[in-house]
Amino acid sequence: MSRISGRVELAGVVGQPIGHSLSPAIHNGWLEAAGIDGTYAAFGPKDAVGFEALLAAGRAGLITGVNVTAPFKEQAFAACDQVSDAAQLVRSANILVFKDGAIHGDSSDGRGVLNALTEQASALSLDGAKVVLLGAGGASRAAAGALVEAGAKVSILNRTRERAQVLADDMGGRVDVADTEADTYDADLVINALSVPPTYNLSQLKAGAVVMDMTYRPLITPFLQAARDRDLTIVDGLAMLIGQAVPSFEAFFGQSPPSLDIRRTVMDLLGEKA
Structure with a gap:
């Protein structure tokens, strides 16, 4: 398992509903393979107020960053203090990185x-x-x-x-x-x-x-x-899902994902054959 200590880096995916998300399996698989002191969770705030509370936790330094999915993408973009050129172009941010009380937005889709x-x-x-x-x-x-x-x-x-x-x-x-x-x-x-x-x-x-x-x-x-x-x-869409997870992992944990057949892991979860 990946190393978890008092210095753990916490990231995750936020949406509603979120229980179906495959992102935790992808990121935690990479974290474990790399031996990184980090974990990636699923957050499911019930409404916009709950999402704002999550953003406040990020600004306070409790969360390293999050991926954002429906229905919070527009709210996420509006909350950013800085956005990448890619996010500005599409007026959407699915990556939020929290640093020194500020929110940096990017789009990896x-x-x-x-x-x-x-x-x-x-x-x-x-x-x-x-x-x-x-x-x-x-x-x-x-x-x-x-x-x-x-x-x-x-x-x-x-x-x-x-x-x-x-x-x-x-x-x-x-x-x-x-x-x-x-x-x-x-x-x-x-x-x-x-x-x-x-x-x-x-x-x-x-x-x-x-x-x-x-x-x-x-x-x-x-x-x-x-x-x-x-x-x-x-x-297929799974290649896109894993493809957009790569820049997210790099943004949250400061390094590229390790060499790992994460596609096989996710296909097993989906019940798909190779």
């Missing part, structure tokens, strides 16, 4: 997308690639920011065009809005950022494209299975 693509679609070059994001919510926003920075040409395809246009406008015109699904079939990469199964017709997508789904329950979603049936390269 976009880096999670890039790390997942590097791991499972290494042949894809994002520089100049045509990327389609399905959905215009927070997950799509974070991915769009990172993909644009990587040199990709990003289009948003959303059921409500107006919402997609808001996202595009917030990105300073650096992403486009697709008018119809048919306009996106020449994409090099299609990413599902919706919380529900997409209706996108993968049979029309060009050969050699990469298909990613941010969902990881189940690991191979119907969307990914349809892409696999076409012999397209697929990238």
Whole structure:
């Protein structure tokens, strides 16, 4: 087990509900393997007032940092004293680091997308690639920011065009809005950022494209299975989850995660086969 002493570094993930989170298994697995004097817990404040109490504990030096998930991301961003360029771009912070009474905010969701693509679609070059994001919510926003920075040409395809246009406008015109699904079939990469199964017709997508789904329950979603049936390269949501955990671990514990097959550990928890 990881070393726990009076100097333990306490970090965690905060959300509501939070019992389903796999982040404690990921981070505590890394902590144990590295022998770090630290622990990573799940915090489930019942409301905004409870979240503010957690932030106060962080400012007081009782917590090193937290990852933030729904429904507290907007509140987290507003509470930050300083934010990274990535967090400012997407107007969201899922990493809060507490230092000297101040809150430093960052966003690792976009880096999670890039790390997942590097791991499972290494042949894809994002520089100049045509990327389609399905959905215009927070997950799509974070991915769009990172993909644009990587040199990709990003289009948003959303059921409500107006919402997609808001996202595009917030990105300073650096992403486009697709008018119809048919306009996106020449994409090099299609990413599902919706919380529900997409209706996108993968049979029309060009050969050699990469298909990613941010969902990881189940690991191979119907969307990914349809892409696999076409012999397209697929990238699963678990790779993104682990990918976004890497910069979080570095921010909280001051070093990179150790070499460890943490994916196997998490797949066991999910009841998934290799």
